[in-house]
Amino acid sequence: MAKMSRTDDFLSTLNAQQLAAATATERHVLVLAGAGSGKTRTIIARAHHLIDSGVSPHRILLLSFTRKSAREIAERVKLSFSSRQSEGLVGQTFHSWCLGLIKSYPKIFSCSNHTVLDEEDRESCFKLLCGKNFKTKEGRGVSAKAVAEVYSYAMNAQCSLSDAMRVKLYDNAPADDKEVKMAIENNRESFATIIKKYFEYKNERHYLDYDDILDVVAKCLSGNAEAREFISKRYDHILVDEMQDTNPLQYRLLNAFQKRCHLFCVGDDAQSIYGFRGADFKTIHEFTDKVPGSVVYPLTMNYRSTQEILDLSNWLLACSPLNYDKKLISVRGHGSKPEVFHWEDEWQEAEEVTYRILKAVHEEGALWADNMVLSRSVWGLRKIEVACLEKEIPYVVYGGTGLMQSRHVRDVASSLRIISNYRDELAWMRYLKLWKGIGDVTASKIIGNVIMAGSLSDSLQKLSDMNLQKEIAATLVSISSMQLSPASAIETALQTMDARLQELYKEEWDWRRRDFEVLKEVAAGSASVGEFVAEYVLDPKLEITLKEPGKDDDKVVLTTIHSAKGLEATNCHIVNASAFSYPTSRAVLNGEEAIEEERRCLYVAMTRAKDTLTIYRSVESIHESHYDNEYYFLSDIPAQLVKSVVPAGYDSHGDIDDADFDGDVYDDLLGTSFNFN
DNA sequence: TTGCGATCCATTTTT
């Protein structure tokens, strides 16, 4: 009885559309949800509803795009029950899910003891395989990074090598462009050769890169009926969040489950911003055609923002040549109009953003966490960070390269990688080169020796036998006995390597070393070094800001738009919204698809705001000053949609047109210099 | 061969 009434309470908080979707009985469901329409609530309600109708939590697969949101959804489902009814429900990303499958059934996927390569590792591989001067036949130099990108795009978009080259190397030129076609034709072979070598390289060393993790599973499940049957009978329901960001590779994966399982996918075509990774929001439009027995449920009421904020967002989408057919209507009603500021440069922008945040907190009683700053790039957040530090505003940054990608962490982690897979050549390379007197050549020699060993202890023995500085082998030997306690392995490695790291990082070592406290805390949650290594590769962000005792986590959120998915805040500040950023010149070069993705980016940013939305734009960098962006999304906002605010002393007529970017005003700016020390 | 210093370069977004 108690259980029932609890459920009824929970479901009764949904509106009619959400309720219909959450309790839908059709075989497959696509929920088309506008921004702020309670997408997450609905997916949570769905899980709750399923569990309540007797589905075992173990038989529900909850997939999301980022770990953070996956975890959050699972947590909130658990909170919606009073008892431990939902025990066992976990939220995963596509990657962590597939890796889990591979680990559980190494025979089925014929993969065991593999090390996962992150982006940087993959790039190193390609660097090795491309050689020093990899060039196209036309003599154009191609970086290893570019080759890696082409390869990855082909995987994720499940397209041909030629197509991937056209998109990534030739600015998405039209498919019938004769010149480009020729160039691709000429070079496809050499690309294919390198990629083939890359496959062999990975195979020999037991490596899987990000894309392999999905590909191995997708290949096996689509090609092997027996395996498909075996794996898919583990689940009854698959719930997918952020469906619009699903790329063809991931879609192929889901497809294998269509026959046995119920799919429940939630997404918004207007929020698709992962095209660069092969995501194509059109898969959402084709969902009902591709998935027989599926039905679409729309969610159209917006609970987050005031109508003024939605009016501006709606206007932005309506300007698009694509027909999104979206018009968000606010349940909350009216509020204040969005403001657009125009500043001379980003430092002033940062000044104003932080000023307004301080004002909101001190005069309007807002929490720090009620304020969010959104930027197109991590780079754009840096100046805000500086301003926050200066004014002692507590903040946290989402997005961009995290702790795990920083040099010093990778340095220490390389020792852990070695003891979890002693054949990990890349880890050996990094680890050995760390020490004094060892460069590429010596390191390669040593690796040639130790990697041929039959086991970890053999290879460490071989290393000890060589006449090297004793810490080199000692570090590895001492942590090799700590396979089951990753935190102490880190601590030990840190201790033996400390002197050398200090020598390398000099005065920076003081603050760099502090990161390891966080790392150890994270590692303590893993059962073994191997598990920790795998986890950290898949979750390079680790937004775990170490909770300092006494300090709560009421902080201003600084985030890239891509990381802001699913976030919201009372006051939102979109910085860097200049003509060069929305869309970027790069996108303009890449044509309409890219430009429209930029538009969706801005749309996602705008629709994060609950009460106030402030957009900042400024004259930006020197290189782009003469760049005349006819596509600029914000060049003619209808006056009635915003409160236009222009800084004092700036001669403007309400709307800022391109003329302001040239001439005297701009010359004055060049003379201005700032010092942040 | 290594390691340091100087110069040039380019600069989205994420698992």
Place this chain on the structure above:
DNA sequence: TGGATCGCAA
């Protein structure tokens, strides 16, 4: 801004 890369000296 830092980063990667190149050249040169030890």
